[in-house]
Amino acid sequence: MSQLRIALYQPDIPGNTGTILRLAACLGLGVDIIEPAGFVLSDKNLKRAGMDYLASVTMTRHVNFAQFEAWRATTGRRLVLASTKAAVPYVDLAYRPDDILLFGRESAGVPDAVHEGADARVIIPMIAGQRSINVAMSAAMIAGEALRQTGFA
Numbered sequence: 001m002s003q004l005r006i007a008l009y010q011p012d013i014p015g016n017t018g019t020i021l022r023l024a025a026c027l028g029l030g031v032d033i034i035e036p037a038g039f040v041l042s043d044k045n046l047k048r049a050g051m052d053y054l055a056s057v058t059m060t061r062h063v064n065f066a067q068f069e070a071w072r073a074t075t076g077r078r079l080v081l082a083s084t085k086a087a088v089p090y091v092d093l094a095y096r097p098d099d100i101l102l103f104g105r106e107s108a109g110v111p112d113a114v115h116e117g118a119d120a121r122v123i124i125p126m127i128a129g130q131r132s133i134n135v136a137m138s139a140a141m142i143a144g145e146a147l148r149q150t151g152f153a
Contacts, residue, residue, distance in 0.1 A: 003098040005030040012038035012106040019136040025056040033061045034068045078119040084132050086121035093122050095146035103135050
């Protein structure tokens, strides 16, 4: 199991969250959900996309970002934010095995304070005129690159 983690900042769409949980279960990644979510975090809401993989994922819920940051401070882990406002392409960052990959809300990303507080910020380069890639797809791309660099067990 990898030490790499995926963190979701106040996720809006249960299907995306379920898909990310399934991805994490299959790759052996932990998941942090930073609340409040835009939906009730229940097996019923996550089951359609997460299917029967939900029982295999290590998920930690944090009541807010401050509590998540307090927990993170005790771990010494680096926070890597995926953002359309970043300048570093995600394939150019040197990932660490214990990084936390943070993904913002589908509707609004993360607040400026969270953006500025990240240790590193990465972007998935896209063609001009497009806003963003689906958060579950982004998580798969960036987690895949991080695992490629740090070694996939």
